[in-house]
Amino acid sequence: MHDYVKKALCYSLPTLSLCLAASTLQAGEPSMIKVAFNGDIRSTEPGVNRDENSDAFILHIVEGLVAYREDASVGPMLAKDVTVSDDGLTYTFTLREGVKFQNGKTLTAEDVKWSWQHYLDPKTQWRCLSEFDGRGVAKIVDIQTPGPLKVVFRLDQPNGVFLATMARPDCGASGIVHPDSVAADGSWIKPVGTGPFTLGQWKQGQYVELDRFKDYTPRDEAKPDGMTGNKQAFIDRVRFVVIPDAASAKAALLSGGVDLLPDVTAMDEAELKHVPGLSVQISQVMTLNGLLFQTRDPLLSDVRIRRALALSLDYPQMVNALSNGLSAVNNSVIPTTSPYYDATAHRGYTSNLEEARRLLREAGYKGQPITMIVNKRYPQMFDMGVLSQAMAQMVGINIQLETLEWGTQLERYQSGNYQMMAFSYSPRFDAALSYESVTGNKDKESRKVWENPQAQELLREAQRESDTAKRQALFDQLHNLMLADVPMVMIYNGTNIGAMKSRVEGYRSWPIAKPRLWGVKLADTSK
Amino acid sequence: MFRFILHRLGMAVPTLLLISVMVFALIRFIPGDPALLMLGDMADAQSLAQMRSSLGLDHSVVTQYLIWIKAVLSGDLGFSISSRQAVLPLLLDRFSVSATIVLVAVGLATLIAVPVGLLAAWKQNSPMDLGLVASATLLLSIPSFWLGLLLLYGFGIKLGWLPVVGYVAFADDPFKAVTYLVLPIVTLTLVEFGAIARMARASTIEVLRLEYIAHARAKGLSEGAVLWRHALRNAFAPTWTLVGLILGNLLGGIAVLETVFTLPGVGRLMVDSIFARDYPVLQGCLLLITCIYVLVNLCVDLLYPLFDPRVKL
Numbered sequence: 001m002h003d004y005v006k007k008a009l010c011y012s013l014p015t016l017s018l019c020l021a022a023s024t025l026q027a028g029e030p031s032m033i034k035v036a037f038n039g040d041i042r043s044t045e046p047g048v049n050r051d052e053n054s055d056a057f058i059l060h061i062v063e064g065l066v067a068y069r070e071d072a073s074v075g076p077m078l079a080k081d082v083t084v085s086d087d088g089l090t091y092t093f094t095l096r097e098g099v100k101f102q103n104g105k106t107l108t109a110e111d112v113k114w115s116w117q118h119y120l121d122p123k124t125q126w127r128c129l130s131e132f133d134g135r136g137v138a139k140i141v142d143i144q145t146p147g148p149l150k151v152v153f154r155l156d157q158p159n160g161v162f163l164a165t166m167a168r169p170d171c172g173a174s175g176i177v178h179p180d181s182v183a184a185d186g187s188w189i190k191p192v193g194t195g196p197f198t199l200g201q202w203k204q205g206q207y208v209e210l211d212r213f214k215d216y217t218p219r220d221e222a223k224p225d226g227m228t229g230n231k232q233a234f235i236d237r238v239r240f241v242v243i244p245d246a247a248s249a250k251a252a253l254l255s256g257g258v259d260l261l262p263d264v265t266a267m268d269e270a271e272l273k274h275v276p277g278l279s280v281q282i283s284q285v286m287t288l289n290g291l292l293f294q295t296r297d298p299l300l301s302d303v304r305i306r307r308a309l310a311l312s313l314d315y316p317q318m319v320n321a322l323s324n325g326l327s328a329v330n331n332s333v334i335p336t337t338s339p340y341y342d343a344t345a346h347r348g349y350t351s352n353l354e355e356a357r358r359l360l361r362e363a364g365y366k367g368q369p370i371t372m373i374v375n376k377r378y379p380q381m382f383d384m385g386v387l388s389q390a391m392a393q394m395v396g397i398n399i400q401l402e403t404l405e406w407g408t409q410l411e412r413y414q415s416g417n418y419q420m421m422a423f424s425y426s427p428r429f430d431a432a433l434s435y436e437s438v439t440g441n442k443d444k445e446s447r448k449v450w451e452n453p454q455a456q457e458l459l460r461e462a463q464r465e466s467d468t469a470k471r472q473a474l475f476d477q478l479h480n481l482m483l484a485d486v487p488m489v490m491i492y493n494g495t496n497i498g499a500m501k502s503r504v505e506g507y508r509s510w511p512i513a514k515p516r517l518w519g520v521k522l523a524d525t526s527k
Numbered sequence: 528m529f530r531f532i533l534h535r536l537g538m539a540v541p542t543l544l545l546i547s548v549m550v551f552a553l554i555r556f557i558p559g560d561p562a563l564l565m566l567g568d569m570a571d572a573q574s575l576a577q578m579r580s581s582l583g584l585d586h587s588v589v590t591q592y593l594i595w596i597k598a599v600l601s602g603d604l605g606f607s608i609s610s611r612q613a614v615l616p617l618l619l620d621r622f623s624v625s626a627t628i629v630l631v632a633v634g635l636a637t638l639i640a641v642p643v644g645l646l647a648a649w650k651q652n653s654p655m656d657l658g659l660v661a662s663a664t665l666l667l668s669i670p671s672f673w674l675g676l677l678l679l680y681g682f683g684i685k686l687g688w689l690p691v692v693g694y695v696a697f698a699d700d701p702f703k704a705v706t707y708l709v710l711p712i713v714t715l716t717l718v719e720f721g722a723i724a725r726m727a728r729a730s731t732i733e734v735l736r737l738e739y740i741a742h743a744r745a746k747g748l749s750e751g752a753v754l755w756r757h758a759l760r761n762a763f764a765p766t767w768t769l770v771g772l773i774l775g776n777l778l779g780g781i782a783v784l785e786t787v788f789t790l791p792g793v794g795r796l797m798v799d800s801i802f803a804r805d806y807p808v809l810q811g812c813l814l815l816i817t818c819i820y821v822l823v824n825l826c827v828d829l830l831y832p833l834f835d836p837r838v839k840l
Contacts, residue, residue, distance in 0.1 A: 205791030243692050243789045252692040255684045407559030
């Protein structure tokens with residue numbers, strides 16, 4: 001080796017080593033957890049230009065008046081309590097005292113009113129505007145602030161899902177933001193909320209960070225409860241790293257590149273739970289996976305053919321294969337984790353091949369092809385299609401799969417242009433919202449699957465009703481009616497599986513599936 | 528030469544205009560609605576109509592094109608439908624990531640593959656030649672994503688020497704940036720090495736059979752001088768054409784590798800924009816790729832005379 005090379009190495013290597021040591025051993029570095037996201041967030045505005053990741057992210061920064069609890073019921077969040085008038089038209093929210101915004105200001109009723117006026121302004125393009133401007137069940141006709149901590153919402157008619165809709169993650173939980181979030185010209189600057197984290201650095205396409213809000217005002221409960229309860233954060237920084245490829249995300253977890261994968265497949269769960277230093281968390285979720293029929297199709301308008309198909313499926317075997325044994329069969333649009341999932345909702349179809357063949361004979365079915373749309377973006381939809389095709393063949397139903405790209409399938413769903421479709425609905429957290437997504441008049445909304453006037457009337461009643469027992473009775477009737485009509489066959493709800501480093505403490509998967517990083521701690525593994 | 532460059536750039540203008548029409552029309556033939564993809568399965572008809580209107584999708588396709596091309600000609604590629612970011616800075620930002628990886632990897636692959644190809648041609652049909660050809664063919668046959676995952680598993684997970692996912696810009700931390708780029712660059716270098724080495728070998732074998740090589744040897748020149756001074760310069764032209772094609776191809780995006788290594792490059796941006804039906808970004812990406820092809824081919828043509836004295840521009 002030449003002398004000058006030796007000299008260069010002698011000088012540079014120790015310097016490099018010192019630099020490296022200094023960069024890794026900085027004392028008092030803030031604690032950080034790295035969480036994988038399968039895509040970047042779209043924006044930082046609650047419920048506007050959003051997707052699943054954007055919702056999960058923003059719900060760490062903003063909080064609404066109410067929020068979903070661990071059991072998917074709705075409880076107060078920024079509100080201390082909520083009272084509903086006897087006629088169901090007035091909702092009075094009493095705010096918690098001394099709640100701080102991330103800019104140091106204290107939450108008042110005027111801030112709540114300002115936030116809601118911002119959401120209800122069509123220029124904001126809030127996703128959930130249609131739920132509150134009269135297009136949905138009821139319209140907000142007035143918001144009053146009779147006291148600094150009192151907000152009164154008046155509706156034009158009773159709405160049993162008012163609070164449940166308010167708390168929806170896709171609505172950004174109707175998060176209350178300070179007016180500083182918006183510029184003078186009305187454009188969005190950044191969220192200034194009351195949540196346990198503030199907006200950190202966002203490197204688009206790479207990662208987006210949350211910084212702990214040191215002056216966060218937690219609720220009095222001892223522990224977090226879903227999206228409410230005590231949401232104190234313990235980690236200084238959360239970094240959501242964008243990793244679109246599932247295999248790369250798994251590799252990142254195994255190598256320590258990330259600490260937490262909030263959503264892994266059942267197949268990966270079987271592998272990762274045996275890896276030393278990793279743990280998994282499983283929860284049933286409220287996603288609705290099933291097969292949709294176009295009831296206006298000349299062939300499938302015959303309920304006997306739809307029923308024959310429903311009876312040809314071996315549900316336990318199918319769900320076992322689809323979920324790797326982690327989920328149960330559910331033929332109801334009410335998810336198994338819903339408080340409204342009772343013995344009636346548990347009733348479903350039982351495979352009966354003889355009866356299926358009889359129904360097909362009676363309907364005069366002679367093996368005409370039925371096209372079922374599937375896609376490969378979401379493996380469960382493709383797998384449901386393949387399994388149901390094979391099972392239906394046992395009774396002579398000729399299903400042909402048409403594999404489309406997800407965006408194309410969604411357009412066909414929206415226009416009602418299909419015979420059959422394997423489909424997954426994103427979670428609806430109230431039973432009425434589940435029924436609403438499938439029930440309606442196809443002339444008005446072609447995406448609707450079930451057009452039965454009796455069902456529509458029952459749904460309208462359930463949407464207006466606030467009494468839990470009365471709503472339960474209505475949902476039971478709807479379920480029985482749906483089993484008879486067979487406009488669709490729900491199959492199962494799926495699971496949310498989180499895989500994480502063992503040093504991650506306090507993280508839990510839950511029915512709403514959104515990752516929650518408050519209440520989570522990182523154990524000191526150096527001891 | 529100046530006239531040649533002007534002529535080629537002039538030719539590029541109608542090409543780009545034609546491509547812009549084709550890109551605009553073809554993208555809109557793809558089934559799927561960006562507004563629907565943004566609103567998801569809960570979208571009602573009125574919300575959809577509002578969203579389409581706010582995205583400018585309620586105009587006719589011709590009007591949309593005229594609005595877009597007018598803006599493009601003034602240097603404005605519009606705003607992303609999904610992230611609402613300006614497309615041009617977004618593209619340039621993402622392109623810098625892809626370009627860094629591609630230029631370094633193709634440069635390395637060329638530097639290694641050309642001497643290897645030359646050596647294999649010189650030792651044609653020897654065990655060394657067979658070994659090199661077999662290695663090149665093997666590397667050429669391995670899909671880049673699989674090789675990437677193998678390297679990721681070996682060096683990232685098993686040995687833990689290199690980070691598995693992510694990206695750090697040079698401006699932020701040069702040392703970290705290198706550690707994040709090693710695996711994708713090595714993967715791409717190995718994959719492209721095969722094609723370039725085989726081309727270098729084949730073209731050198733052809734040249735080594737020519738009379739002037741025999742003449743050079745007869746003059747008593749050393750084998751090194753024959754190979755480097757006489758064979759390589761003439762054999763390099765086809766290899767250089769291939770390198771140009773590879774560059775043009777890869778600079779348009781290495782979507783698969785960018786996805787495996789979670790790099791924020793232009794390829795991943797394009798794939799994401801296809802899934803989201805983000806028309807402005809997709810149009811911008813395709814225009815960028817077209818420009819890259821035109822420029823890379825121009826550069827290749829301009830550099831030909833350096834390697835082959837017979838070529839005059």
